[in-house]
Amino acid sequence: MHELSIATSIVDIVAESAAAYPGARVREVRLRVGVLAAVVEDSLQFCWEVVTEDTVLAGSRLVVRVLPVILHCAGCGTDSALDGIQSFRCPCCGEPASDLLQGRELEIEAIEVEEPELGAGMKAEEA
């Protein structure tokens, strides 16, 4: 249960990236979270409003895409997604497989920013 510190890290990273767009507000933050990442979406959502308060992320949506485990099977050579995380066996041949291709991700995929219409403002000034 360290979602509060994870949420704070997300806010820091996003605020830093959003600084490249002066005056912009962040409307949406999109995460990719593997099922083995030890992060619970409900807990992230629960603290989102509080951690984003008074930042450029205030009022933003947090969208979490959960990624299943994908295993590479050395036996039959296939890469397959697992239905759950109770058994690490190749869904194709049933052999135990420990080569994880996906499932531990914890990353910010993208953000949606809303920028003021700079062009329109300049025209108004010129007029």
Added chain:
Amino acid sequence: MSTRIVELRRGILKKNDELAAGLRSRFTAAGVLVLNLVSSPGTGKTTLLERTLGELRARGLRVAALVGDLETDHDARRLASTGAPVRQINTHGICHLDAEMVGKHIDEWQGIDLAALDFLFIENVGNLVCPSSYDLGERIRVVLLSVTEGEDKPLKYPGLFNSADAAILTKMDIAGACGFDRDLAVRNIKEIRPGMRVFETSAKTGEGMEAWLEHLQEERAARRA
């Protein structure tokens, strides 16, 4: 107003991962084998470590330990009785150790020289969830499961068990009294982490310690070669 999508593709724990990678390089350069011990509270990390430090020292190996707890220096004092250099990390409420804490404590640890060590053990905060996400720069992550906890723990906490490199069943001396199904526990561990080596120990009686100590020495020799 106009909206735009900005691709970031940025790891949220990237800072920790970078610090851990730096620590791993330092440990490798110094020739010290670093292990991260994880389990629930009360599994017996400190008891196993106490015996491990003592036995390795008796074989002439140079060992040290960093021990993480929310509060108190009780564990560090217990481990220091083995004569090994030990340093306590108090996280004050944080549920796991991270690479920054480990790096800071190593830097502030007076009299410790990584290059003069064979093994450095890091005893994590007792927790089967959060430590799985935080790389400490270790070479080997060891998960402990005691016979009093139930054979299905690996299925309940697959994230952590899957992230480990070796497992130890602890308190085997009371397995019978607990009705512990050893075969089921091993099967569950291997279902979550196929191929993982499982040791069975009692740090109290010494049962199974030899295989564990041998394994440590083999790993150490393999990294040196």
